[in-house]
Amino acid sequence: MTPNYYIVLSALLFTIGAVGVLVRRNAIVLFMCVELMLNATNLALVTFARVHGNLDGQVMAFFVMVVAAAEVVVGLAIIVTIFRSRRSASVDEASLLKY
Amino acid sequence: MNAAIPILTLGGLAAFFALLSIITASIVGPRRYNRAKLDAYECGIEPTPQPIGGGKFPVKYYLTAMLFIVFDIEIVFLYPWAVSFDQLGMFGFIEMVSFIVTLLAVYAYVWRRGGLEWD
Amino acid sequence: MNIGTAVFAQETVLAPANGTFSLIWLLIALPALGAAILLLGGRRTNAWGHLLGVLMPVASFVVAAFLFAAMLGQPAEERGAVQHLYDWQIVGAFKVPFSLQLDQLSMVFVLLITFVGSLIHIYAIGYMAHDPARRKFFGYLNLFVAAMLLLVLADNYLLLYVGWEGVGLASFLLIGWYQYKDSAAVAAKKAFIINRVGDFGLSLAIMFMFAVFGGVTFETVNAGIGSASEGTATWIGLLLLLAACGKSAQFPLQAWLFDAMEGPTPVSALIHAATMVTAGVYLIVRSNAIFDAAPTARLLVLIVGCISLIWGAIIGCAKDDLKKALAGSTMSQIGYMVVAAGLGPVGYVFAIFHLLTHGFFKAGLFLGAGSVMHANNDKINMRHLGALRTVMMITFVTFGICTLAIMGIPPFAGFFSKDDIIKAAFSQSPVAGVVTLIGAGITGFYMTRIFLMTFLGKARWEDDQHPHESPAVMWIPMVVLAIGATIGGVLMWPSHWLETWLEPAVPYQEHAQTLPEWLWIIITVGTALIGILWAVALYRREVPVTPPAGSLLTRAAREELYGNEINETLTMLPGQVLTRSSVFFDNRVVDGFVNGMAAVVWGVSGALRTVQNGFARSYALTMLGGAVLLVALLVLVRL
């Protein structure tokens, strides 16, 4: 098989995620973009596992999913708290700390 | 040198795509930032009830969903073990028990803290 | 330029200190204890703080005298001693012994510091009598004495650096003593910043030594320098020179010294005239092995000394502020010492000799200036003084003796020490010789000017000025210093005692005598006399109360001053241009550089701060940029 397509796709998804973090201002969307980056990585991991013929990559992908889930929990907790005290989920409005 | 070519290509491709998506978005998309757009859930429906005046925020859905995800995702570790259960023997069993005990502790915490109560 | 072949100090391994010499640590411990008690004791010690403050350096001096006697009792080769206190092991093989080294060179310094220091402490009892924080002042002074003794007693560069920073700290605290005056706070800051430049040099030099020799004791460095390359020695030498320039107010790091005169006068006398500012000279002489191995660095030492010598002297001619004029003179006299040190083995001893005599007469001059200030409501502008001879006889006489000494008039101490430097300079380099000779002439000029404007002529006092002689507690130290300035020459004449004494620690080489002794005396004293007479001719007549640098119109209006004006214009134009430009250089270029650097750093800092704009997404962008940078760097290395 040719892994290149998968890797390039993974890289593109990763880039979309990274760019999303930079251009979106809603914290939830921003966070979803980070999740997209993680999942792009998962694609790469699974592809490489296939290329190398061992299971390490797949195991890693599982771990990434779990970690991502834990991250979601923590992240949403933080974002919801912010939303409740500021009535907005815009990350740009949370900019009191600077200079 | 030839090692750099894939990186440069990839970088170029990524940069191109990044620029493309930004430019397209700025040309195609309308620039309207309103409350609805900045709200927590972009599905067009106002969160009810409104979190105004220090009122309660409906975290139940969110909480339950989160709990579901956390506990559900742990299944991925149980599945591989189940597949090669016979080969891993006692060692696998002990490891899995400790894993489940860990989850159980957290479950107990959620339960005692009222995370499972709907009202 | 013909610098004599290097004569290395004999490799005398100093004996461990035992018997009497185990007291070395007391020298430092006593003033340090004094400082600790006075600074930590708080108000409880107010009543007797100044007495304790005086007692400690005096006790230290007694110990020093005791050790000196003990050293005299030993054969010349066995006089040095190293007291090992404890090892500060930093990294594996790099071990810094915390050891004190008392050899002949250190001994001379210890005696100077404790003796002059004690006198100035006594003087300060009277001078600071009305300062509510006198106790703290004595605490700082004791701290200074302790740090300065540590500096000269260290047996390695790192410990020396500790003392070096310690005296810097004490100096910083004392310059800013009158903090309520903006000028004092600014001066303290300026001294601090400029000194950091020098300290930077010293710390780099120490790191260099660690890297090259694997140790920083004088012994290790002296042993290792022989096998090191000349480039290494030159680099270390240049860094040490940078350090010396900062501490000793040598060109181009001199600007802080003039501002430092904002401190109380005893401070100016002790720290900014007699002891701390000579630390640079000590450093160079102590590192003689390095400079002997690095002719380029030594040549630069000579050049720096020459420039500073003239530069300080010219500034001394122009300042109306008595203390600032004396500060110019300090810079110039230290220039002499640096020149001597830059001459190599033919000059080291003379540098130390001049340092000692200078310690006496310059401290005497500053104490005299302090006495004048004390008597005149802290007025220090010489245009408002004059005719003090009539009311301040003792100050007049002691100041006069010290003036004669600094001008190099026989038989006062300065004559012997300066004469030796001029002769040695001529033997090595005619240029340096001529410069030192010209410096002697200018010294005669500005000292005469100071003396005339302050003590002679008509009284130009203001209404609230009622000059009176200072109390005994102040004039007795002045008298003692004046006696020292009178007889200090005996160190080298008729017997070359100092030279013999220092021989085991500091190399000495006789320089070739080109002219007979009596001709030298005529030349040097003659040059000084020319300067003196010139000044007398200019300032014999009335001195205007306002500085004559006004516009043409004002000058024409003050017609009776016209002659004076023309005199000054015609005879001093070149000097004034030089003065103005040097003052300008000081104010704009040097200050400008220091302030400019600060401004640049501050500006960059402000600009970079705005990058931290508080937006998480912008931080993410920076991170992404950083990631691209990392990839780019990796690819670049490959290419």
Place this chain on the structure above:
Amino acid sequence: MNGLIALVPIPTPNMDLGQIAPLEIVFGAALISVLVEAFVRREGRRRVQLVLVFASLIAAVAALVGLAGTRTLTAQASVAVDGPALFMQGTVLLLAIVGALLIAERSIDPAGDAFAPRASALPGGREERELTAAGWSQTEVWPLFLFCVGGMLLFPASNDLLTMFVALEVLSLPLYLLAGLARRRRLLSQEASLKYFLLGAFSSAFFLFGTAMLYGFAGTFSLGGIADALSGNAGDNGLVMLGVALLAVGLLFKVAAVPFHQWTPDVYQGAPTPITAFMATCVKVAAFGALLRVMYVALGGVRWDWQPMLWIIAIITMLVGVIVAIAQTDIKRMLAYSSIAHAGFILLGVIAVSEAGIASTMFYLAAYGFATLGAFAVVSLVRDSSGEATHLSQWAGLGKRSPVVAGIFTLFLLAFAGIPLTSGFTSKFAVFSAAIAGGATPVVIVAVFASVISAFFYARIIVLMFFAEPAEEGPRVVLPSAFTALALAIGVAVTVLLGVLPQPLLNLAQQAGIFLR
């Protein structure tokens, strides 16, 4: 490629439970701590949690001492038990004990400890007022703290990238939450938490992608396996370059190196001060431990590729850190930039690529950690009616008001500036000489320059404290309870001791030797 891999017999993994005893103790205690939250009555929780935390941390130290000298790979070669790992773990544990002392303090704020009574209550709302009046306090801090310490113990010891990633998340996730729990200035605290979380997640995505790339190249996550793969093929591969760079992003983010540093000042300022202290020290130790391990074990073969990269990063980190620190007006932000600058100094030890580099880095981390904890402890003591008085102008004349506290803070600042006879000098000296021996002389020159500049702004604060006139209505220094007092005493003692008598710890660091593969 066949789908039959799973049928290959799986050997029973080796797992010597004794060799990871410290980890087990801390994680076990964390779980018990969760159960304490669930089952112990509110009034008794704090006491039980404190006993649990200190007992487990001390037990973990004891277990660590018992392991001294062990050099082995355990848990299926995913955890390394070697000298550097044990040293880093010991440092983390000791710093965590001191940090726990600060977190446990609750007599300097009249309302109680440094944490919000209930994180979900609206800032300034009725619920919060009621809870504050009722004297509630948040004991969930402790399980989070223990999980975080557990992650920090695993991070520098992990011998494959999978374990390292999990450890990274285990140490980060609790910190994101802890940063948002401040009792006072809650909006700032929540903002700090959000920023830390978003950027942290962003950086771990990079770390993960780098991991994937290296896996794609080597076919294994084990550090030793990657090194073997690299030694066959000298790293002339796009995957490797991308992998190294992105992996470095994740690690450099955690150590707060420029340009991945921007979260640092904001988070340090916003987070509750005891958490800032804990974060500024323990995270740095753990992250540098992991960075060293990855760079030395897995990527040691391609050091010529990444050394220049880290040179540049070290240089800009030091310069940006010290230069921006100059213009700061908030003491916590100033300390944050100072911590960035110190990250640059510590990177000097990393780029040395030698045994001395490892030893000096570890020594620096220990010395810097205790001084930093002490400095933040002092910050937490200077308060006015609205909480901590962190604006620099409020610190003017502090030396006149309470000379002892100002004196202690001066000691820490002198240590940061690297003045001889403080721990800072010894540690700077150690990394500088290691870096010179490693051929990084230009970087060391920049470092010396940077430390000169840094001395300026540290001195500025000392001058401000001792020579400026105290502000009217200025803050006062609160008398702490035994917790903070003990933490301060430890900080002072270690700072002076490591300056005057550094040899024992240095020997220990040197004996730690090199990483096990």
